Amino acid sequence: MKTSRKRISWMICGVILIGLHSLVLAAVQPPNIIVFLTDDQGYNDVGCFGSPNIKTPNFDRMAAEGMLFTSAYVGSPVCGPSRSSLMTGSYPIRIAEPGNKKALHTIPHTKELMIPEVLKQAGYATAILGKWHAGDAKTKGHPLDQGFDYFFGTPKFNGVTKLIEESKVRAPLIRNREVVVKAIEQKEMDQLTTWYTEEAIQFITKNKEQPFFLYLAHNMPHVPLGVSDKFRGKSEGGFYGDVIEELDWSMGEILKTLKQLNLDGNTLIVFVSDNGPWIETGVIDDHAGHAEPLRGAKMKSWEGGPRVPCIMRWPGKIPAGKTSDAIVTTMDLLPTFAALAGEKLPADLIIDGKDILPLITGETDQSPHEYYYYYCYTDLQAVRDARWKLVLPRPAKPEWMNWWARMIDEVKTIELYDLESDVGETVNVAAQHPEIVERLKKQIESARIELGDAGTIGSGARFFDNGKKRPGIAKYKKWKAKQSAK
Structure with missing residues (x-):
């Protein structure tokens, strides 16, 4: 059976359209x-x-x-x-x-x-x-x-x-x-x-x-x-x-x-x-x-x-x-x-x-993050901005962390590090920059309110089930009270 010229034309158009459709899909495919x-x-x-x-x-x-x-x-x-x-x-x-x-x-x-x-x-x-x-x-x-x-x-x-x-x-x-x-x-x-x-x-x-x-x-x-x-x-x-x-x-x-x-x-x-x-x-x-x-x-x-x-x-x-x-x-x-x-x-x-x-993609060289928070399990231990890192005091191997406490070392006082010049965190410059220490301490408090901490339930933390939130927090509070009594 002979195929009409009209049908052949439609077939060619169809092939072209399919090809164009494929090109469009390729262009928009994520x-x-x-x-x-x-x-x-x-x-x-x-x-x-x-x-x-x-x-x-x-x-x-x-x-x-x-x-x-x-x-x-x-x-x-x-x-x-x-x-x-x-x-x-x-x-x-x-x-x-x-x-x-x-x-x-x-x-x-x-x-x-x-x-x-x-x-x-x-x-x-x-x-x-x-x-x-x-x-x-x-x-x-x-x-x-x-x-x-x-x-x-x-x-x-x-x-x-x-x-x-x-x-x-x-x-x-x-x-x-x-x-x-x-x-x-x-x-x-x-x-x-x-x-x-x-x-x-x-x-x-x-x-x-x-x-x-x-x-x-x-x-x-x-x-x-x-x-x-x-x-x-x-x-x-x-x-x-x-x-x-x-x-x-x-x-x-x-x-x-x-x-x-x-x-x-x-x-x-x-x-x-x-x-x-x-x-x-x-x-x-x-x-x-x-x-x-x-x-x-x-x-x-x-x-x-x-x-x-x-x-x-x-x-x-x-x-x-x-x-x-x-x-x-x-x-x-x-x-x-x-x-x-x-x-x-x-x-x-x-x-x-x-x-x-x-x-x-190189449109900017700026991070969208003003701060990064250093949580060790539920414990908020530090914060950094583009240059500075503030480290909070903490005891070594706190009992409330159970097995995971083994790697926690002691920090006796607040420490501040200039990560631009001291990425190895070797020199505490907190005494030289009290205004930066205070600014980052306020940011720590802001994160504690929003996200939470070992002894704090954050306002922005998610809970999908009925009942008490973070029932295990009592263990930390008991440990904290014992530390304060010493």
């Missing part, structure tokens, strides 16, 4: 988003951040092709609260928890709005590969109940000891809701980075035709450490260096996949650690990372705890090779991603993160 999160990686554990003996060519390439942030912070200097903060855009003390509790190790209420829920509403495919630890993945708070389409990883950490055989804790490995490894042992630990990377490549490839959000939350380098044979014994930075260099390989595989699939120019990648390195003499030793030139480490409010390595890359959108010292936080990811996806957050939702798109 970017793919990848958050590459490492666990307990120190500020100094990346080549471009100064590591002398750990080679990270792929992280370094990200910095050369994107923006490196030297004042990037997490919401808390410890794993679970930090991850909960990232997901919700809020300081952990603001986040609602089941039963109106405020645990030292935050467990978000299932009604908390999280990044994948926002992006899923915008049409994104969503996946988490790696460690969750922002809810109870075995019961309520499973990633699949918080907006993720796919989950392959562990619900939380796999122990707190240097060697896995010393640990009483064994995390399961879960695919969606099915337990595939009941208790991870060393042989599985050694393969986690490889497995997550392979899964990431599969997810990216499967979803190359639609916007996707990949939360690649590696278990490494949280102890107990694991590394595959292809990297074991290869780094000048020892076993810990082997682990970091395998993570760098993982980033390289992601970058290679994006290039091969022609997704590179429409993908924002954020590389960041969840907190500083776990440095505890006699416990972790040579299996820990490095925070130099920063003071302190994980579980501390000195800079080495919440200040982390961070690089963002988005070819053609983020200026290449630029370094920013503006304050940014992982809490900023939620509002920034929502803006990129064209989604408005609920008008009544108060969060602490800011949309930093103007900063990362």
